[in-house]
Amino acid sequence: MINNLAKIVLDNGGTITPLIIPSELTSGTGLCNVSVFIDDNGDILANIRHVHYTLYHAEFNQNFYCKWGVLSYLNPEDDIHLITGNYLCKLNEDTLEVESYQKVDTSKNDITPIWDFHGLEDARVMRWNGTFYICGVRRDVKPNGEGRMELCEVDWTKDHAIELTRDRVEPPTKDTYLEKNWMPVMDMPFHFVRWSNPVEVVKINLEDKSKERVQQGILNKLSSTTVINKKEKFEGPLGIRGSSQVIPFGNEGNRICITHEVDFFHHPGGHKDAHYYHRFLIWDKDWNLKSISKQFKFMDAMIEFNTGLAIKNGNFIITYGFQDNAAYALKMSVSLLDKLEWEE
Amino acid sequence: MKELQKQLHAYIQTPQDAYVNAKLGEEYEKIGQGAAAHSYFLRAAELLHDSDPKMAYNCFLKTWKQLNITTRRPDFEQGQLQAAIAYAPDRPEAYYHLSIWHSDRKEWMLSYMYACLGKDNIKENTPLTYDIGYPGDFVFDFQKAFTGWYIGKRDQSKSLFLELGKLKDIPQNFKEIISENIRDFGLQYL
Numbered sequence: 067m068i069n070n071l072a073k074i075v076l077d078n079g080g081t082i083t084p085l086i087i088p089s090e091l092t093s094g095t096g097l098c099n100v101s102v103f104i105d106d107n108g109d110i111l112a113n114i115r116h117v118h119y120t121l122y123h124a125e126f127n128q129n130f131y132c133k134w135g136v137l138s139y140l141n142p143e144d145d146i147h148l149i150t151g152n153y154l155c156k157l158n159e160d161t162l163e164v165e166s167y168q169k170v171d172t173s174k175n176d177i178t179p180i181w182d183f184h185g186l187e188d189a190r191v192m193r194w195n196g197t198f199y200i201c202g203v204r205r206d207v208k209p210n211g212e213g214r215m216e217l218c219e220v221d222w223t224k225d226h227a228i229e230l231t232r233d234r235v236e237p238p239t240k241d242t243y244l245e246k247n248w249m250p251v252m253d254m255p256f257h258f259v260r261w262s263n264p265v266e267v268v269k270i271n272l273e274d275k276s277k278e279r280v281q282q283g284i285l286n287k288l289s290s291t292t293v294i295n296k297k298e299k300f301e302g303p304l305g306i307r308g309s310s311q312v313i314p315f316g317n318e319g320n321r322i323c324i325t326h327e328v329d330f331f332h333h334p335g336g337h338k339d340a341h342y343y344h345r346f347l348i349w350d351k352d353w354n355l356k357s358i359s360k361q362f363k364f365m366d367a368m369i370e371f372n373t374g375l376a377i378k379n380g381n382f383i384i385t386y387g388f389q390d391n392a393a394y395a396l397k398m399s400v401s402l403l404d405k406l407e408w409e410e
Numbered sequence: 411m412k413e414l415q416k417q418l419h420a421y422i423q424t425p426q427d428a429y430v431n432a433k434l435g436e437e438y439e440k441i442g443q444g445a446a447a448h449s450y451f452l453r454a455a456e457l458l459h460d461s462d463p464k465m466a467y468n469c470f471l472k473t474w475k476q477l478n479i480t481t482r483r484p485d486f487e488q489g490q491l492q493a494a495i496a497y498a499p500d501r502p503e504a505y506y507h508l509s510i511w512h513s514d515r516k517e518w519m520l521s522y523m524y525a526c527l528g529k530d531n532i533k534e535n536t537p538l539t540y541d542i543g544y545p546g547d548f549v550f551d552f553q554k555a556f557t558g559w560y561i562g563k564r565d566q567s568k569s570l571f572l573e574l575g576k577l578k579d580i581p582q583n584f585k586e587i588i589s590e591n592i593r594d595f596g597l598q599y600l
Contacts, residue, residue, distance in 0.1 A: 072422045082422065084414060089442030093480050096445040120445040120477060122486075126426075126456040130470055130497075133489030142482035163411065366425035367449075392438070392446035 067343075068362035068407060075398045078405070083162040085114055085385070085393040087153050091169070095120050098387025101200075101311070102157070102374035102395065103191040110157040110378065112385060113191045113200055114167075114393055118142065118149040121390040125368050128333055135337045150185030152200065154220065154227045162383065162395040168227035170200070170220060175232040177283030179206035186216060188247065188373050190311050194255035198222055201258075203246035204234070207280050213244040215258070217270065217288070233275075234285045238268055238292045247308035249323055257293070262325050263306040265353050267294035294353050300409065302358075304329055309344060310375035310384075319351025324372045324384065327361070341368050344386075346403065360407040364388070364396070413437050421450070428457035432469050436540055444476035451476070467498040468538040474507070475542050487511060500534045503544045509553045518560040525553035545581050548574060552584060555591070572597055 068074065072082055085100055096117040103111045124136040132138055139148060155167040172186070179185075182205075189202030198220050205213040219231040237245050237260065248258035248268070256270040274289040300306070304327035315322035329341040343361035350356045364370045367389050374385035377400060384396040417434040424430050435450035451472035458466035474490035477483045488511055494504035505528030512521035529550035538544070554563075555570035574580075574588045591597075 070422065070425060073425075076419065076422055082418060084411075084418060084446075086441070086443060089444065094442050094444030094447075094476065095480060097443075120448050120480065122448070122452070122473070124456055125453055127459065128456065129459040130452065130455050130473075131493065132473075133486055140477060140483055140486055143485055144482060365422060367453075388446075389449045390445075391449040392443070 067360055070366050071362045072365050072396060074405070075396050075402065078399060078402050080399060080402070081162065081397040083395045085112065085155070085164055085395055087114060087116060087164065087167055092116050096391045097393040098390045099188045099371050099373045100385035100387065100393045100395065101190045102376045102383050102385040103193070103311070104376045104378050105193060110159060110162065110383065111191060112155045112157055112374065113189050114153045114155055115188060115387070116151045116153060117390060121369070123369055123389055128335065131335065135335060136333060137337060137339055147179070148183045150187050152186060152189055154222055157395065162397060166224065168222065170227045170229055172229045175229055177207060180209055180281055181206045181211040183211065186218065190250050190373055192250045192252055192311060201250060207282070207285060209281065213246050215245055215248045232286065233288045235270055236287055236289050238290050249308040249310065249312045251312045251321070253314045259308055259312055259323070262308055262347060264296045264299040265294065265349065265355070266292055267353065269293045296353055298355055300355060300358050302327070304343070306345065309372040313375055313377060315348060320348055320356060322346060322348045322375070324375050326372060342370050344370070344372050346406070358409045360409060414441065426457060428454040428465070431457065432465070432540065435469070435472060439476065444480050448473050448476040463498060465539060467494060467501055468540050468542065470494055470497065471503060471542045472540055500531050502528045502532045502535055502547065503538070503542055505531060506544060506549050506553070513553065513557050518557045522554060522557040522561055525550045525557065545584065548577055548580055568595055568597055571595070
């Protein structure tokens with residue numbers, strides 16, 4: 067297990083950059099779960115998730131409880147909904163610092179939220195067939211908090227970022243409660259890795275549109291179909307779930323992504339808590355599992371979450387959130403993969 | 411950003427060095443990134459819980475301060491200040507901020523009580539490494555003078571304002587309030 071990938075990266079010539087949106091816009095609450103993407107013209111683009119809470123999470127021996135324990139979402143106490151907004155950013159090519167940003171204006175498609183979590187969470191960024199999209203999970207339209215991936219076309223200029231369309235994607239199997247962390251396959255438009263281990267790839271059926279009336283409005287929906295469903299599975303200690311996008315890797319048609327897994331436990335105070343781990347995962351051109359790294363943590367924290375991976379000039383750009391409170395971009399040489407620990 | 415980068419690099423080399431965590435938290439606070447600052451100060455407090463209580467107390471109060479700046483989390487703030495007192499009851503700072511927490515809500519008796527408790531616990535008043543907004547031990551007399559007015563202690567209140575008016579080395583904003591009260595109450599030095 068690698069406890070501190072960032073140290074390995076820095077010790078081998080890489081960089082780390084804090085990703086920051088001015089606190090005048092955020093009240094200083096959490097920035098996290100960043101998705102990075104290299105656009106057709108080489109621009110480095112990113113979506114930074116802004117949450118309207120600060121995460122309280124005591125680590126180590128967990129001596130310092132807050133009023134609600136060692137793990138608590140410090141939402142405004144006059145509005146305890148867990149609210150997410152998104153900032154689309156252009157990152158500086160050299161430093162990876164946020165160079166410009168626009169908050170995504172969702173007002174054209176918003177319907178009044180009726181569940182505890184508001185907004186599009188953990189959005190991944192991609193351009194498919196020339197159209198710019200973000201895609202994440204939304205859970206606020208049904209009274210039970212049902213979560214579905216929503217594909218949103220965004221008109222993004224230097225002056226604005228406006229969500230033009232919002233389509234809720236129905237999974238190929240019925241009656242699931244929560245669909246999230248689908249990983250967009252960057253070189254296969256409208257395809258996602260729904261499950262990583264064993265791999266299931268789904269295709270969104272753009273022509274199969276429907277509408278659903280919900281309590282506060284009407285949803286535009288698209289169906290999806292499973293197109294690849296492998297049986298081969300890596301036997302690890304925890305369930306492996308999606309994190310970054312899936313990007314082409316090397317000259318043989320391979321694809322690489324970063325996955326995450328969660329180790330839930332109850333700490334001595336009896337409350338639920340968790341460690342998050344990540345891995346690099348490589349598939350061959352036929353979606354056979356080729357390599358999977360050992361688990362790693364980015365920066366030694368219990369809660370970290372990756373949602374972005376891109377390659378530019380021989381380097382990975384890896385973006386992630388730290389305890390939901392801070393956002394970072396790592397620049398890591400692709401060749402450094404060989405120095406990491408991998409499963410046999 | 412340069413100093414933030416420097417402290418971030420230091421953190422990555424030694425992520426379980428509490429003092430490095432605290433320095434990184436301080437850099438985030440300077441640029442208004444309270445959530446990030448909160449994370450690193452809380453790590454520092456946990457790491458120092460048994461080895462350096464004064465610094466742990468300081469870093470724990472910093473977690474309160476971040477949300478105090480953010481606003482709209484009053485119950486959390488109150489809880490953090492109470493927990494800070496439970497951890498280090500002989501330090502004055504958390505008593506002061508709890509006294510303010512209550513006086514902001516016109517809870518005069520509770521505010522007065524914390525001012526009295528704070529005044530009785532100023533022996534461990536060596537300055538903290540990181541600022542949490544504690545202008546000095548005089549603040550307890552100031553809070554007693556202010557809140558005492560509303561709970562039947564007007565003579566004591568007048569007397570305290572007169573004594574406070576003699577202090578030279580206190581922040582200007584306190585001086586102005588003290589002077590206004592001395593003037594408005596028609597108080598005179600004997």
